[in-house]
Amino acid sequence: MADVNCHKVLMKALDYDERGDKEQAIHYYTMAVELILSIEDKEKREKMNKFARQALDRAEELKGIKKNESPKESGKKSIQTQSASSPTTNAPNKTVPTVPTHSPKLEVTSKEGYTMEEKKVLEKTSTINAKVYVPFMEIDAKERFNFPIPFSDKDGILELSPKQKKEFVQWMRISELCQQPEIIIGTNPDYHAIKQTVVSDCSFVSSLTVAALHEKKFNRRILTSIIYPRNSKDEPVYNQSGKYLIKLYVNGIARKIVIDDYLPVGRHNQLLCSYSNNKNEFWVSVLEKAYMKLMNGYDFPGSNSNIDAYALTGWIPERISIKKNDPDFNGNQVFDRLKEGFHQGRCLITVATGELSDAECDRTGLVSTHAFAVINMAEVDGVKLLMLKNPWSHLRWKGNYSEQDSRWTPELQRILNYDPKMAQSIDNGIFWIDYYSLLNFFDVFYLNWDPELFKYTYCTHKMWQSGIGPVKDAYTIGDNPQFSLAVPQGRGSVYVLLTRHITSIEDFRENKEYITLLVYQHKNGKRIYYPHDPAPYIDGIRINSPHYLCKIRLDPNAARKYTLVVSQYEKTTTIFYTLRAYCREPFELKSLDTYLTTNLQVTGEWNSSNSTAGGCQNHKTYRNNPLYKVTLANDGNLAVELRAPKVFQVGLELTVKELDDSSLTAPFISKTTDNFRSGFCVLDLENLSAGKYLIRPSTFLPNQEAPFFLKLKSSAKLQIEKEQ
Known part of the structure; x- marks a missing residue:
């Protein structure tokens, strides 16, 4: 087993070497x-000695020990290192850089x-x-x-938060708090009445506010439809037995959260x-109690309204960073949209605001790193205005x-x-602010779009194991999860939502996983191997939020095929994720990870x-280069x-x-990689006939x-052996 483990360790060393992590590469x-020195089989050990010398050479080189350096100078034995010469004319010029009651009524495409x-x-x-x-079902x-x-x-x-514990006396049932309790008074929830107290969930309370406002304004039960039990009018009702079921959209699907009324x-x-x-x-x-139960208690580390509003409604989350001085940020266009x-x-x-100093907070009346609900927007005589609500219901x-301004x-x-x-007579936390001031003091808009804007949707739930592919997408993304997206002619956009599943509150407290989607259009929907050659059509920003939304604008005059690639900043753990796509036009989305089912690897x-x-x-x-025979x-x-x-x-x-079929004419005599590349290259061939093929790897x-290392993947049964 030592020789097998050695191969795995060498692969890791190459990964860390490629990404520039000298310490881990040396390790x-x-x-x-x-591992090579520990191989008991003499023949195997001698066969691996060449790899041991190469590994030792590279480790010493990374430590800064130069060739022909004496043992006295280095503290190590003298070794020779072979450096690569500059490529000549045939070499590449550059190397590869490192809903109403409320499930959206959408037509599902490409799914059974x-x-x-x-x-x-x-x-x-x-x-x-x-x-x-467990998943929520209608029978629930x-x-x-x-x-x-x-x-x-x-x-x-x-579990209570520290602020709660300071004031806490007891848990009381709703029936003990008032004589005639109701879940909702009137037909719709009143967003004015919502008040946040000592729980650090301003983003959740602001999400409640905007969802309640929408429900009242448009008479759509996007919020109250998730509360059970319900009466004959399909309205949530008070339950004297104290049991409630809340439907929240979490980890890919709607799930049921059961609570009591303490x-x-x-x-x-x-x-x-x-x-x-x-x-x-x-x-x-x-x-709030249902959401806090999901988050392991009231001692909540905080979230953002994308996550919270999505959990409440299932609406598509989008994040817009406010970068007033960035030429790519079009403030007027954002406001109009x-x-x-x-x-x-x-x-x-x-x-939401970013970090504000105490002096700025006192001067402006705003709160640092705090979420506010947007409850109105207007433009009057060229002045852009927003009405916001502080979830504290004051300040x-x-x-x-x-309200004090003379304008x-x-x-x-x-x-x-x-x-x-x-x-001026009452501070309820509601105020108008001009858009220019908002851009100065706020950091980000969180939006959640109604999925019923789109007629067609697709969803899949997948796993990306930590051991598959390099740690970092520096030189290859061939092992990353990939999807082919085909869209006919049409206007508008395809919204593709990547959602990473989270199973621990610690992931909220210190989220170290950065994910995104890369979109390529030069390969006609086929698998991508080189991440930057050519560069992606859309190079997604890697963020540590569970949700990343990619919007692909369609060319109304042409059909399009894209390759979607799931990417992480540094892959350290297995991730589970959901990919959802939404479009007004029919489309096809399919995984590219299932058709190459046979995998072989050889070392030379x-x-x-x-x-x-x-x-x-x-x-x-x-x-004279090594030659291998592959049998399909x-x-x-x-x-x-x-x-x-x-x-x-x-x-x-x-x-x-x-x-194998001598009556067939081979479509080609030979195929080569497009050019020589630093440390990695790939040949990706389709529709090969059964038979025998020769593979020759070479340096420039x-x-x-x-x-x-040669890695072979095929949709056919496969054998490989070295030609003598």
């Missing part, structure tokens, strides 16, 4: 040497039920913070809610959680167009139906002592990857030896000694 090169992989992914990520949250609406004695959650009471109460009989100012109304507290979406009921909007903006002309008050004098070397370091085809010694048992596709130390420019040639220059 794994050294480990490879130790869950695959076994999807079932495993959804089951695996049902366990969140050590509790199981008929779950038992009435009991002879009041219901108590089997998962126990929630709420934390303080010394003066006040609720120590968010609540409605309508004293007999409890929808705010019930929804948001205003149109807001007034047409297409999106929910919140906005307001003190600058331009605040409020009678005409402006009439147009916006706003009385600043009346506003270029060695000048036995004349196997022949260089490229410009040299007479080219035919049946017709299929074949991808051959060559990996070697990045100091060498390497290439591949595949030639047809013979076809002759007499360059190094180990190499």
